[in-house]
Amino acid sequence: MALNKPYLDVPGTTIFDADQSRKGYWLNQFCMSLMKAENRARFKADEEAYLAEWPMTEEQKAAVRARDLNWAMRTGGNIYFLAKLGATDGLSFQQMAGSMTGMSEQAYRDMMIGGGRSAEGNRVVGEGGNAQGAPAQSQAWKEWELSHQEALAAQIMGEHAARQTGGTPAGHARITASVYTSHVPAIGAAIDLGKTGEDYWKPLFAGYEPSKQWMRENKPDVVFLVYNDHATSFDLGVIPTFAIGTAAEFQPADEGYGPRPVPKVIGHPELASHIAQSVIQQDFDLTIVNELQVDHGLTVPMNLLFGSPEAWPVKVIPFHVNVVQYPVPSGARCFALGQAIRRAIESYDEPLKVQIWGTGGMSHQLQGPRAGLINKEWDNKFLDRLIAEPAELAKVPHIEYVREAGSEGIELVMWLIARGAMADVAGGPAPKLKHRFFHVPASNTAVGHLILEN
Numbered sequence: 001m002a003l004n005k006p007y008l009d010v011p012g013t014t015i016f017d018a019d020q021s022r023k024g025y026w027l028n029q030f031c032m033s034l035m036k037a038e039n040r041a042r043f044k045a046d047e048e049a050y051l052a053e054w055p056m057t058e059e060q061k062a063a064v065r066a067r068d069l070n071w072a073m074r075t076g077g078n079i080y081f082l083a084k085l086g087a088t089d090g091l092s093f094q095q096m097a098g099s100m101t102g103m104s105e106q107a108y109r110d111m112m113i114g115g116g117r118s119a120e121g122n123r124v125v126g127e128g129g130n131a132q133g134a135p136a137q138s139q140a141w142k143e144w145e146l147s148h149q150e151a152l153a154a155q156i157m158g159e160h161a162a163r164q165t166g167g168t169p170a171g172h173a174r175i176t177a178s179v180y181t182s183h184v185p186a187i188g189a190a191i192d193l194g195k196t197g198e199d200y201w202k203p204l205f206a207g208y209e210p211s212k213q214w215m216r217e218n219k220p221d222v223v224f225l226v227y228n229d230h231a232t233s234f235d236l237g238v239i240p241t242f243a244i245g246t247a248a249e250f251q252p253a254d255e256g257y258g259p260r261p262v263p264k265v266i267g268h269p270e271l272a273s274h275i276a277q278s279v280i281q282q283d284f285d286l287t288i289v290n291e292l293q294v295d296h297g298l299t300v301p302m303n304l305l306f307g308s309p310e311a312w313p314v315k316v317i318p319f320h321v322n323v324v325q326y327p328v329p330s331g332a333r334c335f336a337l338g339q340a341i342r343r344a345i346e347s348y349d350e351p352l353k354v355q356i357w358g359t360g361g362m363s364h365q366l367q368g369p370r371a372g373l374i375n376k377e378w379d380n381k382f383l384d385r386l387i388a389e390p391a392e393l394a395k396v397p398h399i400e401y402v403r404e405a406g407s408e409g410i411e412l413v414m415w416l417i418a419r420g421a422m423a424d425v426a427g428g429p430a431p432k433l434k435h436r437f438f439h440v441p442a443s444n445t446a447v448g449h450l451i452l453e454n
Helices: 018-023 025-033 037-045 047-051 058-066 069-074 079-088 093-099 105-113 139-164 185-192 202-206 209-217 269-281 296-306 331-346 376-388 398-405 407-420
Strands: 174-181 222-227 242-245 249-252 287-289 315-321 353-359 432-442 445-453
Touching: 018 025, 018 269, 025 058, 025 079, 037 047, 037 079, 047 058, 058 069, 058 139, 069 079, 069 139, 079 093, 093 105, 174 296, 174 331, 174 407, 185 296, 202 432, 209 296, 209 432, 209 445, 222 296, 222 407, 242 269, 269 315, 269 331, 296 315, 296 353, 315 407, 331 353, 331 407, 353 407, 376 398, 376 407, 376 432, 376 445, 398 407
Parallel strands: 174 353, 222 315, 222 353, 242 287
Antiparallel strands: 174 445, 242 315, 432 445
């Protein structure tokens, strides 16, 4: 089923949702740049040179040149961002709003003095109000549409032909498996420095060889990867509890040693935006991130399951969870979020195979006199319960993680997001355990790993 967007039939109205945000990211960032006086001066001195600095689409640039706000909003612009462009031109908000109505400036002003536009007849498309019909278009927009009609028609016909011949089979996305693994930075260093064959590291990497073989036989289209940022992209200026990456690509971050020599991560913006909107409609508050660098929390699990290819063989949706600054989300909240993510994925109208990964942990403490804490018994009991009784495991309070698994062992709540997305939680059959592995130590950390198939 498609996402519920009841606002699509409101006349003369563009709601800025996750899809619009993804589409208009660079256009809106360009507008934000005009908050600085020096940038406004450079833009006014040479518009073309300034626009060339921004990776906007040609249509977005054309809309900016035309100062056509309706057109800009069609390409993903948001009125609060576009207002920076209007302000650069010396326009008031009333002048900007009026420009989108097809009315003269004086007629719009008179309407507002008279009490504003009535909601009567303007609530639903097809009523008899004065905001019905197509938006006002500049001559530049009309010329753009005319010049691009042939290309658009060819694209539509090509997509139609593909559907007719089975090129795009009908169906919905589905979660095929969940993967759980620690994401220790020292593992990445061992890979990067060629130390995987040393006696210290051999047992750990041997434990992932069955997983690599399984992955070759069960490669998904998309990995929804739950991890935590380690003071890399999110400093103390902004700390989102849950954040989803909706960009087309994500560069490896420099965590102080230089970026890891791993491929850039290719995203799936359409599915990510769909999940964001669906999950928020299920009353989970997500932060949508259109620009994100990913650290070892994401790249180490990719190495462990895919090795060290020149390019990652799957698309990835990064999903960050705050487990650095308290309060962190509860296990119960994470488990319920996983269920919401499953519903979101299953409502996506493309037959994608999706795996959901939970990363971090297991027991470890990196700070204070108790640094070095490892609790093998607790870790393995956690694995037992994650497989057999995840709903009960989700009730474990934060303080137990801290006391038993160390201050950084709280990362394990992220595994509950992946487990909550499995079919058995929604009444389906129990998952199949394909691989289980546990090893101590990897630097300061106990390493755990599971693969569960739906």
